[in-house]
Amino acid sequence: MAREGPTCEEERQQEYLAGHGLRHLDAIRDAIRDATGGQTRAGDRAGRAGAATLEQAGLPLAAGAGARPPAAYLALSPPELDERIAAAKARLGTSLVILGHHYQRDENVKFADFRGDSFKLSQQAASRKDADYIVFCGVHFMAETADILSGPHQQVILPNLEAGCSMADMADLDAVEECWTALTAASRGKLVPVTYMNSAANLKAFCGERDGVVCTSSNAPRAFEWAFEHGERILFFPDEHLGRNSAVKLGVDPAEVVVWDPQQTDGGLGPNELASARIVLWKGYCSVHMRFDVEQIREARARYPDVRVIVHPECRREVVAAADCDGSTEYIAKVIAEAPAGTTWAVGTEINLVNRLAHEHPDKRIFCLNPIVCPCSTMYRIHPAHLLWMLEALVEGRVLNRIQVAPEIARWARVALDRMLTLA
Numbered sequence: 001m002a003r004e005g006p007t008c009e010e011e012r013q014q015e016y017l018a019g020h021g022l023r024h025l026d027a028i029r030d031a032i033r034d035a036t037g038g039q040t041r042a043g044d045r046a047g048r049a050g051a052a053t054l055e056q057a058g059l060p061l062a063a064g065a066g067a068r069p070p071a072a073y074l075a076l077s078p079p080e081l082d083e084r085i086a087a088a089k090a091r092l093g094t095s096l097v098i099l100g101h102h103y104q105r106d107e108n109v110k111f112a113d114f115r116g117d118s119f120k121l122s123q124q125a126a127s128r129k130d131a132d133y134i135v136f137c138g139v140h141f142m143a144e145t146a147d148i149l150s151g152p153h154q155q156v157i158l159p160n161l162e163a164g165c166s167m168a169d170m171a172d173l174d175a176v177e178e179c180w181t182a183l184t185a186a187s188r189g190k191l192v193p194v195t196y197m198n199s200a201a202n203l204k205a206f207c208g209e210r211d212g213v214v215c216t217s218s219n220a221p222r223a224f225e226w227a228f229e230h231g232e233r234i235l236f237f238p239d240e241h242l243g244r245n246s247a248v249k250l251g252v253d254p255a256e257v258v259v260w261d262p263q264q265t266d267g268g269l270g271p272n273e274l275a276s277a278r279i280v281l282w283k284g285y286c287s288v289h290m291r292f293d294v295e296q297i298r299e300a301r302a303r304y305p306d307v308r309v310i311v312h313p314e315c316r317r318e319v320v321a322a323a324d325c326d327g328s329t330e331y332i333a334k335v336i337a338e339a340p341a342g343t344t345w346a347v348g349t350e351i352n353l354v355n356r357l358a359h360e361h362p363d364k365r366i367f368c369l370n371p372i373v374c375p376c377s378t379m380y381r382i383h384p385a386h387l388l389w390m391l392e393a394l395v396e397g398r399v400l401n402r403i404q405v406a407p408e409i410a411r412w413a414r415v416a417l418d419r420m421l422t423l424a
Helices: 008-018 025-035 078-095 118-127 140-149 173-186 199-210 218-229 240-249 271-276 293-305 317-322 330-339 350-358 384-395 409-420
Strands: 096-101 112-114 135-136 156-157 191-196 214-216 232-238 256-260 278-282 308-313 344-348 366-367
Touching: 078 384, 096 118, 096 140, 096 384, 112 118, 112 191, 118 135, 118 140, 135 140, 135 240, 135 330, 135 384, 140 191, 140 199, 140 232, 140 409, 173 191, 173 199, 173 271, 173 278, 191 199, 191 218, 199 218, 199 271, 199 409, 214 218, 214 409, 218 232, 218 240, 232 317, 240 256, 240 278, 293 308, 293 344, 308 330, 330 350, 344 350, 350 366
Parallel strands: 096 112, 096 135, 135 156, 191 214, 191 232, 232 278, 256 278, 308 344, 344 366
Antiparallel strands: none
């Protein structure tokens, strides 16, 4: 569990916060505790009542059992952890389903009943009607979505409540409402909100209430088409780069696409931009996918002339343009699995998935575009000790770290999610 210094993602998060006058995560947590009278459980971002998120001011806070397992769990060796996790899982039987996101470490994924991207996993969990407990080895917004889609008898558990998503944290409800007010006041024509799956439940509900939709990285262009079928303009959050890549795929004039910076007055946009833009993108990003660049693609092609470059659409526009193809984690895994033996693949996404694909397809050469890319540090916060802690508590009849979305927020978020399911 011990490590030296911050991870790549934490360094980027510190840079992001420093640019907004907040230099350290611990200092922000202390400030929130002071503001809430020492409470560490947050009801919603920026203190709004009703939402089930455990984050306030865009940062994850521990609640329930907390983020750190008891010392006895941390002292266990990997073989001991494996043996006890397997035993607890066996005792719980069909009452339990474990979900493992593609970006999770292998030590957790090997115990997963389902592996995939966040929305696919939530759907798979909801299909297991016999399961009373859904343990989601992922991050907070994924557990929220699983809670929204699961049955009333099912309880969703996040093994480490500090497992958030830095990109999702870059858009909060107050800031999005401020942007919405400015855009609707400045422009003509109907504005349609579209949120990426990587967002808090209250932002999904925001879209549901305002005739908007949720999208994934695989159907974002179709979601944009749907939005234009139902309005004249789009507000997309929180990932600028997925939004820009989707706009390019639809052939939208780049001059009609602007970026809203929530840290600037009117998003840093002038009156004409506010009034005329067809697509307004939120200034947010995935710190893992920001580590890929065009020079890495050039180096891969120089080293392996026959290489195929495949990247995630959260990468910057110039990276996606230089690649051979782009798509979601599910798409990347499918394309590589179906590729002929002997082919070479340079992959621009999180390293745990890349390494797993290389292990599962030894007949192909598969490597990460950035040889020193870090794993997703927030995903990496779920250690096997966290998983064991949750499972053994369930065996004892205790539910720890349950994620619950308030009914009204869940209702409207479900509306936006159901609209997404209608997209052809």
